Amino acid sequence: MATPDRISYWNKTKSLMFVMLGLWVFFGYVIHMFVEQLNTIVIFGFPLGFYMAAQGSLIAFVIMLFWFARRQNAIDEEHGVHED
Amino acid sequence: MANTTSTTAGGGDFTSNLGRIYGIYTGGFIAFIILMAILSAMGVENVIIGYLFMGFTIVIYAVIGILSRTMHVGEYYVAGRRVPALYNGMATGADWMSAASFIGMAGSLYLLGYDGLAFVLGWTGGYVLVAILVAPYLRKFGAYTVPDFLSARYGGNLARFIGVIVLFSCSFTYVVAQIFGTGIISSRFLGIDFNVAVYVGLAGILVCSMLGGMRAVTWTQVAQYIVLIIAYLIPVIWMSTVKTGIPIPQLMQGQALQGIAALEAAQNIVPGHATPFSHGGYDAKNYFLLILCLMVGTASLPHVLMRYFTTPSVREARVSVAWSLLFIFILYFTAPAYAAFAKWTMLDLVASGLTPENIGEKAGWMMRWAAADNTLVQICGKAATDTAAIVAACAEKGVTALSFADINLNADMIVLATPEMAGMPYVISGLVAAGGLAAALSTADGLLLAIANALSHDIYYKMIDQHAPTSRRLIVSRILLVMVAVLAAYVASTKPSDILSMVSWAFSLAAGGLFPALVLGVWWKRANSAGAVAGMIAGFGITLFYLVMTQYGADFDKATPNMELWWGVKNISSATFGLPVGFAVMIIVSLLTKAPSRDMQDFIEEIRVPRGKQMMEEKIA
Numbered sequence: 001m002a003t004p005d006r007i008s009y010w011n012k013t014k015s016l017m018f019v020m021l022g023l024w025v026f027f028g029y030v031i032h033m034f035v036e037q038l039n040t041i042v043i044f045g046f047p048l049g050f051y052m053a054a055q056g057s058l059i060a061f062v063i064m065l066f067w068f069a070r071r072q073n074a075i076d077e078e079h080g081v082h083e084d
Numbered sequence: 085m086a087n088t089t090s091t092t093a094g095g096g097d098f099t100s101n102l103g104r105i106y107g108i109y110t111g112g113f114i115a116f117i118i119l120m121a122i123l124s125a126m127g128v129e130n131v132i133i134g135y136l137f138m139g140f141t142i143v144i145y146a147v148i149g150i151l152s153r154t155m156h157v158g159e160y161y162v163a164g165r166r167v168p169a170l171y172n173g174m175a176t177g178a179d180w181m182s183a184a185s186f187i188g189m190a191g192s193l194y195l196l197g198y199d200g201l202a203f204v205l206g207w208t209g210g211y212v213l214v215a216i217l218v219a220p221y222l223r224k225f226g227a228y229t230v231p232d233f234l235s236a237r238y239g240g241n242l243a244r245f246i247g248v249i250v251l252f253s254c255s256f257t258y259v260v261a262q263i264f265g266t267g268i269i270s271s272r273f274l275g276i277d278f279n280v281a282v283y284v285g286l287a288g289i290l291v292c293s294m295l296g297g298m299r300a301v302t303w304t305q306v307a308q309y310i311v312l313i314i315a316y317l318i319p320v321i322w323m324s325t326v327k328t329g330i331p332i333p334q335l336m337q338g339q340a341l342q343g344i345a346a347l348e349a350a351q352n353i354v355p356g357h358a359t360p361f362s363h364g365g366y367d368a369k370n371y372f373l374l375i376l377c378l379m380v381g382t383a384s385l386p387h388v389l390m391r392y393f394t395t396p397s398v399r400e401a402r403v404s405v406a407w408s409l410l411f412i413f414i415l416y417f418t419a420p421a422y423a424a425f426a427k428w429t430m431l432d433l434v435a436s437g438l439t440p441e442n443i444g445e446k447a448g449w450m451m452r453w454a455a456a457d458n459t460l461v462q463i464c465g466k467a468a469t470d471t472a473a474i475v476a477a478c479a480e481k482g483v484t485a486l487s488f489a490d491i492n493l494n495a496d497m498i499v500l501a502t503p504e505m506a507g508m509p510y511v512i513s514g515l516v517a518a519g520g521l522a523a524a525l526s527t528a529d530g531l532l533l534a535i536a537n538a539l540s541h542d543i544y545y546k547m548i549d550q551h552a553p554t555s556r557r558l559i560v561s562r563i564l565l566v567m568v569a570v571l572a573a574y575v576a577s578t579k580p581s582d583i584l585s586m587v588s589w590a591f592s593l594a595a596g597g598l599f600p601a602l603v604l605g606v607w608w609k610r611a612n613s614a615g616a617v618a619g620m621i622a623g624f625g626i627t628l629f630y631l632v633m634t635q636y637g638a639d640f641d642k643a644t645p646n647m648e649l650w651w652g653v654k655n656i657s658s659a660t661f662g663l664p665v666g667f668a669v670m671i672i673v674s675l676l677t678k679a680p681s682r683d684m685q686d687f688i689e690e691i692r693v694p695r696g697k698q699m700m701e702e703k704i705a
Contacts, residue, residue, distance in 0.1 A: 010692060020216045028209040028379065029372060035198070035360045045338025050358045053201035054420040055334065058208050062413050065215050065406035072220075073399055081693040083397045 009079040016075065020068055027057040027064075102171055109144075110310050116140060117314075121511045130510045134273035137514035138521055141311055145304045145525065146291040152303050153295035157554050160297030160561070161228040161537060167302055167394040173407025175305035176391045178312065180207075180412055182258070182527035183265025184587035185419075186312060187520050191498035192584055193423035197357040199366035200423070203584070204416050206375040206591075208409060210382025215405035218383050219392040221606040221691050223401040226698030227393060229534075230386040230598070231542045236699070237605040238616040239684070241547050246620045248538045250597030251386045253628070254590040255531045256572060258387075261586035262528035263289075263576040266521060268496060272456040273517040279577045285524070286573040293529040294562050297537075301529045302394060308526040309411065315519020316415050316422075319503050319512055323425040326506070333421040340424040347431035353488055357427060365654065373657040374588070380663060381591025384598040387527075387534040398694035426502050431488060433505075438486040440464070440478040444471035449504035453497055462492040496583055532572075536565035581635075588656035589631055596627030596662025600670045608674075609688050615674025623666020631658045 031038075035049030043051065076082040098105075124133050158164050167175070185207065193200035227233045230251060235244035266285025271278045292304045324333035327340065344357045355362035361371060382388065391408075395401045433447060443463070444451060450461045450468050458467035463486065466477035483490055493501075500520060503512040540561035545552055552560075580586065600619050604611040630647075634655040637646035653660050680688075690699060 006689065006693070013692070017216045020212060024209060024212045028205060028212075028375060032205070032372075033368075039358065039360070043338070044335065045340075045342040047341070047358050049360065050198055050201075050341070051338075053198065053205055054337070055417045057205055058413050058417050061208050061212055062406070062409050064212060065409050066403075068215055069399075069402040069406050072402060076399070076694055081695040083399060083694050 005079055006081075009075065009081060012075050012079075013072065016068070016071055020064060023060070023064055027060040031057065099166060099168065102168070106306060106310065109307060110314075113311060113314065117511065117515055120514060121509065124509060124511045130513075131273075131275055133510055133514045134517060137518040138270075138273065141518045141522060142288045142291070142525075144307060145288070148304045148307055149292040149295055149300040152300035154297060154299050155555060155558060157557070159299045160558055161393075161541065162390075163297075163299040163302045163394040165394055166396050169395060169400040169404035170407050171306055172302070172391060172395050172400075172404045173409075174309045174411050175302045176388065176404070176408035177411035177415075178305040178309035178522070178526035179301075179391055179530040180388060180408070180527070181309075181312065181415055181523050182587060183262050183520065183524040184583050185415060186316065186523035187265055187268070187496055187499050188582070188584040188587070189416075190419045190422040190426070191493075191495035193420055194427050194493075194498050195495055196363040196366065197355070198360045199363045199371060201420065202366065202371050202374040203378065204419060206378025207382065208413060208416050209375070210379035211405055211409040211412070213379060213383035214388070214392075215402060217603050217607070219389060219405055220398045220401050220694070222389060222602075223392050223395060224398050224691050224694060224698060229537050229541050230389055230602075231538055232546075233605070234601060234616070235542075235546070236687070237684075238601070238611075238613040240613060243601070243613060243616055243620070244542055244546065246617060246624075247598065247601075248542050250593065250620065250624050251538050252535055253624075254381075254385065254593040254597070255387060255535045256568070257586055257593065258385075258590035259528050259531040259535070259569075259572045260575045260580065261583045261590070262524045262531065263573050264579070264586070265496075265524040265583055266528075267576060268457070269500065269517050269520050269524070272453065272497075272500065273514070275456075278457065278579075282573045282576045285521075285528075286569055288521070289525055289528045289532065290566065290569060292525065293533050294565055297558075297561070298390075298394060298533060301533055304529065305526045308522040311522040312519045312526070313411075313414060315515045315522070317418060319506070319508060319516060320418055320422045320425060322508055322512065323429065323502075323506050324421070327425060327428065333425060334417055337421040337424050340421070340428045343428045344424060344431060347428070347435055351431070351434065351488055357424070367652075369652070370654050370657065373653060373660045377592050377595055377657045377659040377663075378588065380595040380599050380659065381593075384594040384602060385591065386538070386594070386598070387530040390534055390537075391530070422499065422502070426498055426505060429502075429506050430491075430493075434486065434488045434491070439484065440475045440486065441471065443468075443474060443486060447505070449501055450491075452504075453501055460494045460497045464490050465492075494582075532565050532569055535568050536561050539564045539568075585656055589658065592627050592631065592657065592659035592662065593624065595659035596666055597624030599623075599663065600666040604667075604670060604674075606688070606691060609685050610674055610679055611670065612674050612677055612680045614677040615670045615672075618673040619666045619670025622669040623662040625662075626665045627658045627662030630661055631655050634658075 031052050038049035039047035041048040154160055189203055222233055225233050231244045231247035234247040263282050263285055267278050267282040270281035270284050293301050320333040321331045324336045325331045328336045330336050348356050361368045392401045395404050454461040454468040461468045463474045464477040464481050464483055468474050544560050545557050597620055601616045633647035
């Protein structure tokens with residue numbers, strides 16, 4: 001079962017997972033820890049810290065998921081483990 | 085992908101025409117709104133418009149439910165596994181966005197300002213975890229229910245049984261909140277007593293889910309998504325246009341925030357709307373812990389995960405998570421704008437010179453809401469049922485001019501009352517009520533189905549009678565569904581708490597009980613049966629203990645003093661304790677006991693790749 005190709009497939013899948021997890025921590029938590037500092041910047045009436053929690057991080061999550069689906073499908077095809 | 089979907093008789097036609105069918109449906113719904121507006125302008129009474137809106141939408145859902153009835157096991161449990169990614173995303177959006185999102189969230193944002201954004205972040209970011217850690221792998225396995233996976237991975241019925249207990253606890257808490265929401269809507273817009281209204285809501289839920297299982301629920305949820313998103317967007321686009329002249333509320337929210345800040349400064353209101361970590365006891369610690377519990381809970385809630393069992397392939401399951409989040413995002417990034425425009429309108433109203441004598445004339449809607457339920461609107465600390473009551477209450481407190489703080493609006497009524505608050509015609513109120521109802525019904529359907537499936541498939545079929553014929557399994561499932569629904573309606577009629585708290589508890593219970601076992605089951609081959617069982621019991625146990633002890637205390641009486649909070653962590657983030665304990669216990673016990681067998685390790689290898697047959701092939705009797 002654990003052929004070299006399978007191991008390399010799983011390693012790539014794992015790295016992609018960790019990249020996504022890192023981005024998730026950044027947009028879910030890290031950026032909001034600096035809300036007070038970001039709030040000093042105001043764009044279109046939005047304090048930036050408020051904007052990130054109300055819209056910015058959400059937009060990032062949506063883009064991340066479409067990108068993830070594409071990347072993971074590409075990894076599947078590269079290793080010939082995609083569905084027919 | 086498309087050519088593999090038409091293999092089951094009768095399905096191909098319907099799936100290839102989905103766009104046209106739902107396009108006609110959306111057009112029909114808009115025509116219906118216009119018809120209602122015309123009737124309303126002709127002088128038809130408000131309460132009749134309310135009945136027409138709610139009656140018409142429920143009839144549509146019921147018709148879809150009846151057309152999709154089925155006696156086929158695969159159709160009943162997983163909609164035949166041929167729901168395209170985009171439509172599954174839309175159905176998941178409706179499944180996901182409940183009374184808490186539609187009715188409760190903008191109201192909480194109105195009251196909590198920045199701190200309420202924890203709900204917005206927590207309920208969207210969790211989908212990242214769903215996509216990368218759990219959903220595609222469960223789809224490959226080919227389960228009918230989440231406990232199915234636990235049983236296969238952790239060899240045996242003990243893990244399955246504990247999984248069912250966690251599933252039941254979190255889904256039941258969640259469904260009570262939904263029925264509570266339908267009760268609020270029905271009592272205000274149909275003018276019936278709350279205790280009766282919860283059972284009226286129940287009837288609406290049952291017609292959709294009982295006959296056709298997952299298949300019926302899927303296609304009604306798509307229809308419900310369309311209703312709820314239209315109903316959510318129209319009032320806020322309206323307010324944005326009236327207030328700023330530009331119909332893009334999400335963008336014009338910036339101007340609303342400026343308007344709020346200016347009025348708050350003029351009326352000496354602190355803390356301001358956009359000030360972080362200062363409202364309702366949400367310090368930075370509670371803010372971030374709530375986000376964590378909601379996100380992890382998202383990736384553990386069985387009624388959400390089971391939606392991804394219905395896609396035709398693993399690949400579609402991944403794309404479907406992205407579509408789900410996009411459809412959810414449309415409502416969630418509008419909610420803060422909804423709250424901001426509503427608050428701006430209220431601050432303006434107060435600034436116009438509000439006194440106990442003239443409020444009945446300037447804001448008569450408050451009295452109508454207070455009459456529906458006397459906890460919803462309080463002015464000067466008393467229910468604002470009429471001008472006399474307000475004048476008396478304010479005279480007692482020595483208030484002559486009303487300030488923003490004297491008017492206490494309940495979080496659960498703000499969205500529903502906004503059309504009246506902003507002076508929109510009643511037809512918009514009826515539309516919002518129909519939208520709130522769609523949100524509550526669609527989530528309740530998904531939840532009841534998750535509970536009934538676990539009881540009939542996991543407990544009855546897998547644990548009690550493995551030779552039960554198909555027809556009997558499906559009948560058992562339907563009977564259980566009705567029983568659970570009636571019980572939930574009874575609990576809802578006792579008004580246990582507000583919608584948002586009840587829903588947040590469900591997230592914590594799911595996170596503490598299921599997340600470690602699901603994630604380590606896929607990502608850590610060394611995780612074994614003993615570890616999973618111990619981890620689920622410990623994680624769920626601690627979460628439940630903290631929740632019950634801090635909410636009710638050891639004597640189960642809300643009125644008497646309850647257990648002190650640990651380090652000041654609010655009980656809506658109970659999984660703060662259950663989650664790390666669950667992970668730690670699962671890892672330690674797994675390492676202390678025997679590694680899983682060779683066969684089990686091969687099984688995990690197979691789950692990790694999309695290619696190949698799904699692991700659990702159901703015998704169709």
